Amino acid sequence: MSPPREAHPWEASYPPGARWDAPIATGTLPALLDAAAAEWDGKVALHYRGRDIGFAGLRATADRVAAGLMAEGLRPGDAVAFYLPNTPWHPACFFGVLRAGGRVVHLSPLDAPRELLHKIADSGARWLITTDFPTLLPNALRLLREGAVERAFLAPDAAWGGTSAPAQPDFEPLPLRDAPPAPWPALDETDVVLLQYTGGTTGRPKGAMLTHRNLTAAVSIYQAWRDEDTLPRGEQRVLGVLPLFHIYALTAVLLRHLADGNTIHLHPRFDLEAAVEAIERHRINVFPGVPTMWIGLLNMPGIERRDLSSLRICSSGGAPMPFEVQERLEALIGTRIGGGWGMTETSPAGSRLPFRGPKRPGLIGLPLPGIEMRVVDLEDAGRALPPGEHGEIATRGPNVFAGYWKQPTATEASFRDGWFLTGDIGWMDEKGYFTLVDRRKNMIISSGFNVYPAAVEQAIYEHPDVEECIVIGVPDTYRGQAAKAFVKLRDGAAVLTLDALKAFLADRIGRHEMPAALELRAALPRSAAGKLLAARLREEEELARGATTKETPA
Known part of the structure; x- marks a missing residue:
C-alpha cells in the first residue's frame, strides 16, 4: 500500500506530465538489451571513433562474449573484473557477462595498484577483462603476474578503429563464440550483477551489491520523469564522456539511453576540444557531465564563439555544482543545467531539479518517481524531522542496493526501519524540495x-x-x-x-x-x-x- 499523500509534499511540486506514483518496471538487464534491440532495430546505439554500432550489432557482440566466456568456464555467480575505459567493449562485455549469469566488478583506470588488488581480492574475481590501451597494460600485467587474477582477457581496441597494439603474450584474446548455449542460464532480477566499490574515503572501499532489479528500476525511474526539457525517445544524441565504470554513466547514460533508443557518442575519455567539436559536428543535444567538465568548458579560450546551440538537456552530477559557476554557464549555453542527487547505493537515482523549479545553492530537487526521501535526526535515525530542520537524508525505493559485499555490520548500520541512511546532511522545505548541506563525514x-x-x-x-x-x-x-x-x-x-x-x-x-x-x-x-x-x-x-x-x- 502506498504511503498517505501528505507524506509526499513533493508530489504537488512535480512538473506537468510527471507523476510520483508512475509504475516502475523491473526485470533483468539482458532483457533490457533484448527489448532495445527489437524496438530500435536499424538505429545506431553507439558512435565511436567515426564508427556506428547498431542496437542489433551490440546485442550480437554481447551474446558472442557471453557464449565465449561460458565456453571458457564462466558459471553463474562468478565475478569478472573490468579494467576498461570508454570503449564499445565495455557494454558488450557488461551485457555478455550478465547474460552468462556472472557479475561485474568495476575497476578504475585511476585506481592505485593497492586499490586494484583490494577490489579483486575482496570481490573474488578470478578473471580480468581489459583492452590494449598503453595506460592500462602495465597494471593489468602486474595483476596477472602477481596472481591477483587467474586469467586476463584482452579485447582489441583495433576492433573499433584503434591502432593495433604489439602482441601481448601474457594475455588471452577475449573469447568470442557464435554458437550460443541452449538455453542461456536462468536469471532472476534479484541476482547481484554488479559490485560497485564506493566509500574509500573512510577506510577501504566497500562493494555495493546492485541487482538486476536495482538497475532496471533506476532506468524506469529516469524514464518516468517528464519535464519541459524532455526530448522524444530515439531522438537524443548523447555526449558519452563520463566514465562507464562509474555508476552515474553506467545507469544514467548507457543503460537509460540504450533503453530509450538514443545514440551515445562515446569518447574514450573527456577531452574538452574533442567534446566541443562533437557537439558542433553531430549536433549533440544531451550533455551529462560533472562540475569539472562544465568548469573546463566555461574557461575554454574562445568558447563564446563556438556553436553550442544544439544543446537541450544539460545536467551535472557527481558533486554539487558551484552556484556562481552554474549561473555563468547557463548564460553561456542559453539553457538551464539540470542536476539532482544520487549515490552508488541508489543506482544512482535519487532526486531531480525541475526545469522551472527554484534555484539556490545546494538545492538537489524533488525525489524522482517511486523514490521516497526524508530527513532524520542525526542522533536518532528513527525520528523523521519536519520541513526546515537539518539532519541526515534517508531514502528508500526499488533502486536502493542490496547491501555491502561481505560486510553485514556496515550494511546493518546503513539502514534503519527499511530506510537507507545516506550520510548526507540536508533539509526539506514545505514544498518537498531537498537541499544538500554536506556529507556527514565532511x-x-x-x-x-x-x-x-x-x-x-x-x-x-x-x-x-x-x-x-x-x-x-x-x-x-x-x-x-x-x-x-x-x-x-x-x-x-x-x-x-x-x-x-x-x-x-x-x-x-x-x-x-x-x-x-x-x-x-x-x-x-x-x-x-x-x-x-x-x-x-x-x-x-x-x-x-x-x-x-x-x-x-x-
Missing part, C-alpha cells in the same frame, strides 16, 4: 559549531579569480578544528592571500566558518569521474602532520 566541528565545507566552498567560488576549490577540516589548537581552503586560481589571476580571501568572505559566511588556512595549487585532485577529491587532501594533511610529529623531539 562536517567540521569548530569551537562547538557545525561547519559545512560545501557552504564555504560555495562562497569561495563567488570570488572572480577562483576556478576550483576544496575545503577540509584540519586540527586547530584553539577551535579544535578549523577550515582550510585549497584553491586553484584562474589563469592570469593575481596571487590570493589568506587575508584577502577572509576580507572577501567577511559578509558571505560566519566567523566560525572562516578558513584559518589557504593553500594555492596548480591543480586539485579529482577522481576518474572528474569529482574533486577532498579525501585525498585530508590524507595528505594527515601524512604531513604525522611526519611533523615524528621530527619533533620528545
Whole structure:
C-alpha cells in the first residue's frame, strides 16, 4: 500500500506530465538489451571513433562474449573484473557477462595498484577483462603476474578503429563464440550483477551489491520523469564522456539511453576540444557531465564563439555544482543545467531539479518517481524531522542496493526501519524540495559549531579569480578544528592571500566558518569521474602532520 499523500509534499511540486506514483518496471538487464534491440532495430546505439554500432550489432557482440566466456568456464555467480575505459567493449562485455549469469566488478583506470588488488581480492574475481590501451597494460600485467587474477582477457581496441597494439603474450584474446548455449542460464532480477566499490574515503572501499532489479528500476525511474526539457525517445544524441565504470554513466547514460533508443557518442575519455567539436559536428543535444567538465568548458579560450546551440538537456552530477559557476554557464549555453542527487547505493537515482523549479545553492530537487526521501535526526535515525530542520537524508525505493559485499555490520548500520541512511546532511522545505548541506563525514566541528565545507566552498567560488576549490577540516589548537581552503586560481589571476580571501568572505559566511588556512595549487585532485577529491587532501594533511610529529623531539 502506498504511503498517505501528505507524506509526499513533493508530489504537488512535480512538473506537468510527471507523476510520483508512475509504475516502475523491473526485470533483468539482458532483457533490457533484448527489448532495445527489437524496438530500435536499424538505429545506431553507439558512435565511436567515426564508427556506428547498431542496437542489433551490440546485442550480437554481447551474446558472442557471453557464449565465449561460458565456453571458457564462466558459471553463474562468478565475478569478472573490468579494467576498461570508454570503449564499445565495455557494454558488450557488461551485457555478455550478465547474460552468462556472472557479475561485474568495476575497476578504475585511476585506481592505485593497492586499490586494484583490494577490489579483486575482496570481490573474488578470478578473471580480468581489459583492452590494449598503453595506460592500462602495465597494471593489468602486474595483476596477472602477481596472481591477483587467474586469467586476463584482452579485447582489441583495433576492433573499433584503434591502432593495433604489439602482441601481448601474457594475455588471452577475449573469447568470442557464435554458437550460443541452449538455453542461456536462468536469471532472476534479484541476482547481484554488479559490485560497485564506493566509500574509500573512510577506510577501504566497500562493494555495493546492485541487482538486476536495482538497475532496471533506476532506468524506469529516469524514464518516468517528464519535464519541459524532455526530448522524444530515439531522438537524443548523447555526449558519452563520463566514465562507464562509474555508476552515474553506467545507469544514467548507457543503460537509460540504450533503453530509450538514443545514440551515445562515446569518447574514450573527456577531452574538452574533442567534446566541443562533437557537439558542433553531430549536433549533440544531451550533455551529462560533472562540475569539472562544465568548469573546463566555461574557461575554454574562445568558447563564446563556438556553436553550442544544439544543446537541450544539460545536467551535472557527481558533486554539487558551484552556484556562481552554474549561473555563468547557463548564460553561456542559453539553457538551464539540470542536476539532482544520487549515490552508488541508489543506482544512482535519487532526486531531480525541475526545469522551472527554484534555484539556490545546494538545492538537489524533488525525489524522482517511486523514490521516497526524508530527513532524520542525526542522533536518532528513527525520528523523521519536519520541513526546515537539518539532519541526515534517508531514502528508500526499488533502486536502493542490496547491501555491502561481505560486510553485514556496515550494511546493518546503513539502514534503519527499511530506510537507507545516506550520510548526507540536508533539509526539506514545505514544498518537498531537498537541499544538500554536506556529507556527514565532511562536517567540521569548530569551537562547538557545525561547519559545512560545501557552504564555504560555495562562497569561495563567488570570488572572480577562483576556478576550483576544496575545503577540509584540519586540527586547530584553539577551535579544535578549523577550515582550510585549497584553491586553484584562474589563469592570469593575481596571487590570493589568506587575508584577502577572509576580507572577501567577511559578509558571505560566519566567523566560525572562516578558513584559518589557504593553500594555492596548480591543480586539485579529482577522481576518474572528474569529482574533486577532498579525501585525498585530508590524507595528505594527515601524512604531513604525522611526519611533523615524528621530527619533533620528545
